[in-house]
Amino acid sequence: MAEQHEPGGYLRATLGSQPAELARLLSDDSAERAASRLRDCPRIFLVGTGTSFHGALAGQFMLRSAGVEAWAVRAFEFANYPPAFRDDDGLILLSHRGSKRFSRDSLEGFAQGSRRWLVITGEGSAIEGDGVVHTVAQEKSPVHTASHTGAMVRLAQVATAIGHPRWQHGLAQIPGLVQAAVDSGDAIAASIREVELVPVAHFVGGGPARATAYEGALKLREATHLVSAEGHDVEGILHGPLVSIQPGQTVVLITQPGPALERTREVAAALGEIGAHVMTVQAAPDDLDEVLAPIVNVVPLQWLAYHASRKLGVDADSFRRDEPAYAAAQSKFTL
Structure with a gap:
């Protein structure tokens, strides 16, 4: 008899595994050793x-x-419209499975003329060998969580090996901070109980938080299927998108001390005048460097996606493969 699947169960389990996985990655120096391939590169493409x-x-x-x-x-x-490469350029390719067409094309095109590359990918990846740095086991849910935070930790390790940035000692705090964010799941569930997410929700962040805003929107789309979430950079939302936001629509602002914070507060004030429902997310403490904050601040957004999927009665692990029209749509292309 087949094991009964709890809707979103794979997503929930992997989300909760992140503190232990990140602690494991931080205890392993493979990223630092591999970074020697990039140590003298003045310019690196990610x-x-x-x-x-x-x-x-x-x-x-x-x-x-x-x-x-x-x-x-x-x-x-990068694969189809590559920049003009210099002899001392470097490349870091990020890929969960190492199997995506244009990711592989990007690596192959660059590697024809250089060995200054790294691949950050999951265990059991289709890409193996020198220059490959692993993150976590392949996730069962298509809504990726641990492989994303794991990849960011690997990137931080590479950065510390190359340049010894001011924030390098803050890396040791990450597993504990992510644990605190994981523990916030019930609070996230309560916060969205009366929140309107359909048909659209918006996510906004500036600087490093832009990556978090984009990821929060993607997670909500992937997990719920019914929300057309949009990610915005903090300046870009003021140049057109603001006028399409309606009273009562939800806007999630990712905040963290840094150059983008003042502009984020101005966006919040503008949204308040419209009557939008503003949710502010900052799981990382003020004293964590802004460039490390995305590793922590993305976790509440992962919870938001999971709990929104349950609220809407959607199996976040399905990716709509069980729906004939969407299964047919996905058969029309290869990734």
Whole structure:
């Protein structure tokens, strides 16, 4: 008899596993050792798709704070519209499984002329060998959580090996802070009980928090299927999107001390005048460096996605593969 699946059970279990997984990664020096391949690179591209691109966005700020020119690029664009490479450029590819078409094309195109690359990927990845740094076991839920926070920890380890940034000692706090965020699950559930999420919710963040806003929107879409969530950078929302936000719609603001905080407060004030429902998220303490905060601040948004899926009666683990129209749609392309 087949085991009965609890809707969203895989997502919930993996979400809860993150503190232990991140502690394990921090006790392993494979990322620091692999970083020697990039140590003399003045410019590094970070490449990924979806959640992996959001990890790349967070990673570019980590590397910049370590003294490296760093740019996050979507894999499709990097593979099909590559920049003009320099001999001393480096590449960090982020991929959960190492199997995505344009991620592999990005690596293959770059590796033809250079060995200055790393791949941050899950255990059992389709990409193996020198330059590969592992995160966590492959997730059963398509709504990725631990592989994302794990990839960001790996990026932080690479940054500390390359440049010894000011925040390197803060890495040791991460598992405990993530545990506190994981423990906030019931509070997140209570906070959305009377909140309207359908048909659209918005997420806003500036600087490193932009990556968190994008990821929060993607998680809510993936887990609920019914919410057209939008992620915005803190300045961009003021240049057009603000006028489409209606009274009562939910807007999640990711806050963290840093250059983006004042503008985030101005966005909150503007939303208040409209009558939007504003939720503020900051799980990371004020004294955690802004570039590390995405590892912590994304966890409440993962909970938000999970609890919203339960509120709406959706199995977050299904990815709509059990619905004929969506299964047919997914058969029309390869990832």
